[in-house]
Structure formats: structure tokens, C-alpha cells
Amino acid sequence: MRALVTAVYLFLYTPIALVVLFSFNAGRNASDFTGFSTQWYGKALANTFLMEALQNSLTIAFTSAGLAAIFGTMAAIGMERLGARARAVFDGLFAAAIVVPGVVIGIATLVALVEVFGFVNPLIAAVWPGEQAPKLSLGYGSIIAAHGLFTMALVTMIVKARIASLGRDIVEASSDLYATPFTTFRQIVLPQILPSILAGFLLAFTFSFDDFIIAFFVAGSNTTLPIYVFASIRRGVTPEINAIATMVLVASLGLILIARFLMREKTTN
Amino acid sequence: MPFTPATNRRLVTAALVSPASIWLFVFLVLPFIAIIVFAFGERAPEGGYQAAFTFAQFANLGSRAAAFKNTLILAPIGAFACLLVAYPVAYYLAVKASAKYRLLLVSLVVVPFWTSLLVRTYAWMYILGARGIPHLLEMVGIENVRLLNTPGAVLLGIVYGYLPLMIMPIYVSLEKLDRRLLEASADLGARPLSTFFGITLPLSLPGVMTGIALVTILLLGEYLIPQLLGGGKVFFIGNALVDLFLQSRNWPFGSAIAVTLVVVVVIVVLIAMRIAWRVAGTRQVDLV
Numbered sequence: 001m002r003a004l005v006t007a008v009y010l011f012l013y014t015p016i017a018l019v020v021l022f023s024f025n026a027g028r029n030a031s032d033f034t035g036f037s038t039q040w041y042g043k044a045l046a047n048t049f050l051m052e053a054l055q056n057s058l059t060i061a062f063t064s065a066g067l068a069a070i071f072g073t074m075a076a077i078g079m080e081r082l083g084a085r086a087r088a089v090f091d092g093l094f095a096a097a098i099v100v101p102g103v104v105i106g107i108a109t110l111v112a113l114v115e116v117f118g119f120v121n122p123l124i125a126a127v128w129p130g131e132q133a134p135k136l137s138l139g140y141g142s143i144i145a146a147h148g149l150f151t152m153a154l155v156t157m158i159v160k161a162r163i164a165s166l167g168r169d170i171v172e173a174s175s176d177l178y179a180t181p182f183t184t185f186r187q188i189v190l191p192q193i194l195p196s197i198l199a200g201f202l203l204a205f206t207f208s209f210d211d212f213i214i215a216f217f218v219a220g221s222n223t224t225l226p227i228y229v230f231a232s233i234r235r236g237v238t239p240e241i242n243a244i245a246t247m248v249l250v251a252s253l254g255l256i257l258i259a260r261f262l263m264r265e266k267t268t269n
Numbered sequence: 270m271p272f273t274p275a276t277n278r279r280l281v282t283a284a285l286v287s288p289a290s291i292w293l294f295v296f297l298v299l300p301f302i303a304i305i306v307f308a309f310g311e312r313a314p315e316g317g318y319q320a321a322f323t324f325a326q327f328a329n330l331g332s333r334a335a336a337f338k339n340t341l342i343l344a345p346i347g348a349f350a351c352l353l354v355a356y357p358v359a360y361y362l363a364v365k366a367s368a369k370y371r372l373l374l375v376s377l378v379v380v381p382f383w384t385s386l387l388v389r390t391y392a393w394m395y396i397l398g399a400r401g402i403p404h405l406l407e408m409v410g411i412e413n414v415r416l417l418n419t420p421g422a423v424l425l426g427i428v429y430g431y432l433p434l435m436i437m438p439i440y441v442s443l444e445k446l447d448r449r450l451l452e453a454s455a456d457l458g459a460r461p462l463s464t465f466f467g468i469t470l471p472l473s474l475p476g477v478m479t480g481i482a483l484v485t486i487l488l489l490g491e492y493l494i495p496q497l498l499g500g501g502k503v504f505f506i507g508n509a510l511v512d513l514f515l516q517s518r519n520w521p522f523g524s525a526i527a528v529t530l531v532v533v534v535v536i537v538v539l540i541a542m543r544i545a546w547r548v549a550g551t552r553q554v555d556l557v
Contacts, residue, residue, distance in 0.1 A: 005361045008354060012381050012432065015392030032400075071288040078285030081278070090286070093293045099538060101490020103507040104527045107514055108300030111307055111318075111524065149296045152289055210385045213492050213507070217514065226387050233391050233497065245388040256383040260376075 016249065023242035040239040041247075050244060053228035057209055060140060060224060064147035065204035071148075072155025072204075073197050076163055077189075079156070097153040106217030109146045113138060113218065138220030146214050151204035155197070158263075162196035163189075195262040202259035206252050301531075307524035316518030326525035333526060336509040339495070341533075343420065343505070344488035347427035348435070348481050354428055355435035355480065360469070362436070363443035375440065382433035390426055390497050397422050397498070418500030426494040431487065435480040442476030443469070474548045482541035489534055506530050 026035035044050055079087050097105075117136045125133040166189070174184040212226035219227060225248065232241050308326055313319040330337070358378065366374055381389060395401050397416040406414050416422055446469065454464040492507035501508070506526060513523035 001357060001361055001365065004357050008358050008432070009377065011354075011429065012378070015389055015396060015429070016381065016384070018396065019388060019392045071292065074285045075289035078282050078289075081282040082286065090289075090293075093297060097293065097297055099486060099534065100531060101487075101507065101534065103490045103492050103510050104304075104531055105297075105300075107510060107523065107527050108304045109296060110514065111520065112296075112300035112303040114317075115303055145292075145296050148292060152292055156289065206383060210387070212387050216511070226385070229387055229391075230493075233394070237391060237395060241391075245385070245391075249384050249388060252384050253380065256380065 019242050019249070020246050022239055023246040025239045025242075028238060040243040044240050044243040044247070047240070049223070050225075050228060050240075053223045053225045056140070056222055057225040060143050060147065060215075061205045061208040064144045064151055064208045065201050067144070067148050068151035068155045068204045069197055069201040072152040072200060073159050073193070075152070076156045076159035079160065080163060094153040094156055097150045098157075102150075102211065102213040103217075105146060105149065106214040109142065109214070110138070110217045113142050138218055139222045142218040142220065143215050143222070143224065146218050147204075147208040147211060151208055154204055154207065155200035158200040158203070159193055159196050162193050166192055199259045199262040202255045202262070206255050206259075210248075210252060304524040304527050307521050308528045310521040310524075312519045312521050316520075318520045321521075326522045327529075329522060330525065330529060333506075333509050336504045336506050339420075339503055340489060340491075340505045340507075343423060343427070343503075344485050344491070347424055347431070347488055348484040350424060350428050351431050351435040351484050352439075352477065352481060355432055355439055356477070359436045359439035359443055359473075359476070362440050363446070364469075378433050378436050378440075386430055387493055390430060390493055393422070393426055393429065394497055397425075417498065418502050420499070420503050422498040423495050423503045426498040427488060427491070430494060431484045434483055434487070438479035438483070439473055439476040442473045442479075446472050475545065478541065478545050478548055482537070482545075486534055486537055486541075489530065489537065 021033065023040060024036050024038065025033050026037035026039070027033075075090070079090055082090070121133075121135050124135070128134070171184060171188055174188050175181070179187070210226060211224075212230055215224045215227055216230075223231075225244070229241060229244060229248075232238070307318050309322050309324070311319045311321040311323060311325070362371060362374055362378070394417065397403075399417075402416060403414045406412075450468050450472075451464055454468055455461075459467065490507050491505050492511060495503050495505040495508055496511075499505075499508075510523055510526055510530075513519045513526065
């Protein structure tokens with residue numbers, strides 16, 4: 001049994017180890033290790049297309065996770081105050097946002113946005129006073145919006161779970177002592193749900209940062225890191241891609257460790 | 270926070286839920302209405318969509334039968350293969366592992382799931398590719414083995430990619446198992462195997478069901494694994510969708526397939542919920 005479990009762990013980690021190992025390969029070849037070198041990290045960091053994609057991914061992930069953290073938390077608090085029916089509708093929609101395959105979310109967003117742009121752009125052009133009317137198009141905005149959908153669902157679920165386990169008595173005590181609802185929120189509720197909001201933010205960030213398929217549909221001419229990596233893989237894996245991949249792995253690992261640490265707070269509190 | 274006068278309270282509640290409601294409406298409900306409308310339309314001559322009301326797109330679903338067949342066969346088989354590998358690991362973690370290392374071992378299972386599936390999948394491209402395992406086999410005299418771009422490679426990628434998602438729910442349900450039941454069974458003279466089949470396995474079924482359902486549902490929309498490890502030969506519905514929308518620009522047909530895929534997902538979710546109720550009542554699984 002022990003041998004079997006060891007084998008599974010080897011199975012899980014060998015591919016990751018190979019990616020990391022070959023990112024330090026001196027040669028170009030992705031299969032023969034010819035010596036240790038960090039040159040591919042240098043090449044990756046000097047690659048402007050790659051750095052632009054990385055910057056896009058960071059901006060998108062940060063914005064959509066930020067929106068998700070704020071609006072998702074608001075929704076989680078608001079849902080507590082809704083009637084049973086409205087709450088069920090919300091629960092259903094959030095569940096749908098998570099269960100519906102990313103490929104379908106990407107397509108549906110693409111189709112809807114193209115329709116909306118086709119309708120709105122002539123209108124803007126008609127009323128625009130200057131020569132060059134601004135045109136809405138796919139890009140940052142559409143990726144952030146599409147990512148925002150499921151990251152918001154994620155944050156709402158995490159924060160809602162935390163709120164459900166919150167002690168009511170302390171909230172009531174606060175209001176008995178004539179604290180305004182806002183003061184109660186700021187001094188009693190917020191500090192207790194803050195770790196789960198942060199955890200939700202970090203998970204949302206990781207999801208958005210790692211997402212390939214949704215961005216693939218709604219990115220327009222913008223490139224994110226996963227789209228760049230995917231395109232490069234099709235041209236043939238190079239140690240440069242391994243170097244990027246290793247950096248991505250280390251980054252998402254770091255974020256996950258922090259998120260898990262924050263979520264553990266809820267059991268110790 | 271429920272401490273404001275009634276009207277005020279309603280306004281605050283509305284203000285709290287409205288951004289998320291707008292988001293859900295504009296980026297979930299509206300897009301869904303759009304693809305349903307598109308699915309009844311026609312492909313414009315230059316690609317894209319042209320208004321119409323026809324069932325032709327749905328009637329044409331058969332032309333992508335291979336993608337549906339691959340998905341509907343490989344998703345459940347993949348989930349089942351995951352289960353076969355995951356169960357012993359979950360059992361070991363929950364029952365056999367020493368308390369000292371349990372948390373570490375569990376974390377080590379989850380970590381790969383939270384790292385890029387794209388990166389983890391492409392690693393298999395060169396393990397299975399011509400210069401990987403086939404190259405090693407050649408050195409010992411076994412020639413012309415092709416591993417990449419086969420259904421087997423896709424299945425391997427599926428098991429690899431989704432294993433953590435299968436291990437966790439089973440681990441959770443096994444961890445809750447009352448050890449005294451196992452001791453009682455042994456005291457009453459049951460052999461380990463009959464204790465396992467009589468007690469452990471049935472009590473872990475909720476976790477098994479959750480795992481199977483999660484993995485199957487996610488696999489139905491899978492794109493990356495068949496694309497990278499199936500090399501365009503083992504097409505899933507997800508791959509057909511990318512092809513239809515981004516290459517051949519047949520949006521109405523793509524929409525019809527997307528609508529069908531969602532219907533399949535909903536059916537699977539409903540079946541899973543029905544089975545979950547029957548097995549033990551629903552159980553929330555902490556995937557994070």
C-alpha cells in the first residue's frame with residue numbers, strides 16, 4: 001500500500017520536476033539535459049512579448065480578483081439579508097457560474113459582447129462630436145468581466161461559509177451597546193471575515209492568472225501569459241517556456257500557500 | 270448587520286447585492302440568452318451569425334458525433350480511472366498515515382491541482398513524445414512505440430490532471446469515519462477485507478460520488494488535455510467548440526453545440542444530486 005501511494009506521489013510530481021529541471025538546461029533541447037544554466041530565465045525575462053503577456057495577466061488577475069473580492073463580499077453579506085427565494089436564485093446563478101464549463105462561458109461572453117458592440121458602436125459613432133469615435137472591442141475589459149463572473153462566485157461562496165459560522169451573539173451585543181450598524185460591521189464583522197476575503201482574493205487571482213480557455217475566446221488581440229505559453233508550446237517546447245512555466249508554478253504555489261494559511265484561520269478562531 | 274429600520278435596510282441590501290446581480294445578469298444570463306438565440310440562427314456567408322429561426326444547427330449535431338462520443342466515453346472512463354488511483358491514496362491518507370505527516374501529505378496532493386494545468390499537461394507532451402519514453406524504449410530495443418496523440422495519452426492526462434480533485438472528497442469522507450466501527454468489526458471476527466467492503470467502502474461512498482461527479486462535470490468541457498495530448502486526433506466537445514468559433518467561424522452551429530453541452534452538464538449534475546441524496550444526503554466538500 002505504501003509503495004502504491006509513493007508511486008502516486010512520484011506520478012504527481014515527476015512532470016513538474018521535469019519542467020523545473022529542464023528550465024535549467026544549458027542546451028536548447030527539451031529532452032537532453034546537457035548542463036546547468038540559468039540563461040533561459042534571462043532570455044525569458046528579456047522577451048518583450050512574454051513580459052507584455054505577463055503584465056497583461058497580472059493586471060487582469062489583479063483587477064478581476066479585486067472586483068470579485070469587493071463585490072463578492074458585498075453579495076455574501078447582502079444574501080444573508082435576502083428572502084429565501086431571492087437567495088435561492090442567487091445560489092443557483094453562482095453555482096451555474098462555477099459549474100458551466102469555461103469553454104461555454106468564454107463562447108457565450110464572446111457572442112454576447114460582439115452583439116452588444118455591434119449595436120452600441122454605431123450609436124456612439126452617431127452621437128460622437130469628433131472625427132474618431134471610440135470603439136468598444138474585445139480585450140482587457142472583456143477578460144476581466146468574464147473572469148470576474150466565476151471569481152465573484154468563488155469569493156461569495158467562501159465568504160458566505162465564513163459568515164455562516166460567525167457568532168451572532170457578539171454582533172447583537174455590539175448593537176445593544178448602541179454601536180451603529182456600520183461600526184458593528186467595521187469593528188466586529190469585518191475583522192472576522194477578512195481572512196476569508198483575502199483567501200478568496202488570492203484564489204480568484206490564481207484562477208484568473210491560470211485561466212486559458214475563457215481568455216482564449218474573449219482576449220481579442222490581447223495576449224495573456226497562458227495564451228502565450230499555449231501558442232509557444234505549439235511551436236515546440238523550449239527551455240525558455242520551461243523557465244516561464246517554473247516561474248508561474250512558483251508564483252501560484254506561493255499564492256496558494258498564503259490562501260490556505262488564511263483559510264486555516266477560520267478553524268483556529 | 271440586521272439593525273436598520275425596514276426601508277433603509279432594504280436599500281442597503283439592494284446596494285450590497287446589486288453589483289453581483291448586474292454581473293450575473295450581464296455576463297451569465299444575457300450571454301446564455303445570446304447563445305440560445307444564435308443556436309437557432311444561420312452562419313453568415315463571411316462567417317459569424319445571421320438571424321434566422323431554424324432547427325438546422327441542432328439537426329446537424331451528428332456531424333460532430335466523434336467529439337460527443339469521445340467526450341461522453343472518455344469523461345466517465347477518465348473519472349473512473351481517477352477513482353481507481355485515488356481511492357488507495359485517500360484510504361492511506363485517512364486511515365493509515367501517521368497523524369504527524371498527514372497534513373503534509375494531504376497538502377502535497379492538493380498543491381499540483383492549484384498549479385497551472387497547462388504547464389502540468391505539457392510536461393506530459395515530452396514525457397510521452399518521441400524523445401521521451403519511446404526514446405528510452407528504443408534503447409532497450411522496443412521500436413516505434415507511439416504514445417502521444419492517442420486516446421491513452423488523453424486518458425493519462427485526465428487521470429494526472431484531476432487526481433487531486435478525486436482524492437480530496439474521498440479523503441474527507443474517510444477521515445470522518447468512526448474508527449470504533451472498524452475495531453468493532455474486527456472484534457466480531459470480520460477479516461480486514463470484509464470490514465473494508467462491509468463498512469469502509471459503503472461509508473466512503475458520498476466522497477466517491479462527489480469525486481466522480483466533480484471530475485466528470487469538469488471533463489465534459491475539457492479542452493487543453495485532448496488538444497495537447499490528443500494532438501487534434503482525440504477531439505472533445507471543447508475542442509470542437511474552439512474550432513467552430515475561432516477557426517471555421519460557424520457561430521450558430523457552435524452555439525447549438527454549446528447549448529447541448531450545457532444540457533448534458535445539467536443532466537449529469539441532476540443525476541449526481543439524485544444519487545448523492547440517495548447515498549447519504551448531500552455533503553459539502555472543501556476543495557480549497
